[in-house]
Every structure is written in structure tokens, then in C-alpha cells.
Amino acid sequence: MPGITLEQAKAHLNVTIDADDALLSDKLAAAKAWIGAYTASDPDANGTPAPVNEAVLQLTAHLYENREATLIGVTATALPFGFLDLLASYRAFAF
Template structure:
């Protein structure tokens, strides 16, 4: 189950100062994954064809998104060579996307 405590462990955050920010990233990441896969995220089993359960790979994709957004809060990084940030999110979700 993805809750604030688990996400904070993933982010290695010990205090409560940014809980609201982290929760916002978590909800946004869930929404992003659902839209990316064109399905509704559910925490129950079994799931209907238009639904997608929070399986370990889906949870990991969400955690990776939250971690990326938490570490990279701006669209541009100044003082470095610009490059795309590699993410495993698409690979974790590619087979779940409805075509």
C-alpha cells in the first residue's frame, strides 16, 4: 500500500515539514500513471478491464515519479549540461497501457 510513510522512506525524509508537498506528488503520480495507462487505479482485487491494481511494479513506478519530482522541483537545472533524466517509469508501465 502506498501511503505517506512508505513514500517518505523511499525519499529518505525523516521530518514532517514537507508532508503536504509529498502527498501532492503522490496523488499527482497516481493520476499520471492512471492517465498514462488509460485505466483507473484501484486498491482491490479482482480488477475490471478498465481498472489497474496497485501491483508492485505500478507502486514502484509511482515511487520513482514521486522521487524524481521531489528531487527535481524545477523544469530547468542551471549550471549543468542539459539532458533528459532517465526514468524506469515507462518500462514498468509499458505493458499496462491500453491501445
């Protein structure tokens, strides 16, 4: 299966309307780009490991649900819990 699709991201987020498709597509593309840079891989390639796909879904959801740098009255989190753990085995170190 080549990468996470918009439909999979919507199912993960339990989004049933099409009104945010463009916004969610942008968040999905940003998540794939971030994870691609972090792992020096293409998260859209065939055979992407399940933990990487889960990380794409988690980061997409995080970006979609936290669209502002700061929110009044909300406890902010940098990244979803366990997100970096999912990618630890796939991280590319560059110096």
C-alpha cells in the same frame, strides 16, 4: 494494500522530517493521477501490480527532487530510468 501511502513515499525518498508532508502528498497525488491516466487504471486500487507501485514511487521521487523546469548546472532527465518500462505492460492505448 490500497495504493502507495505518504509514509511509503517518505521511506522511498529517505525523508525523515514532516516539514514537506503537504508538498510530498501533492507530488504523490500527481504521480498517481499521471500513472492512472497512462494505464487507464486506479493506482490506489487493491491488487495494484508491484511494477505500477514502483512506478508511482519513482515518479513521486522525481517530481519531489526536480521541482523546477530547468536547473542551472544540473543535467536534467525527463523521467527516471526504467520508469516507462515498469508501466509498459499496463499502458492503455487510446486513439
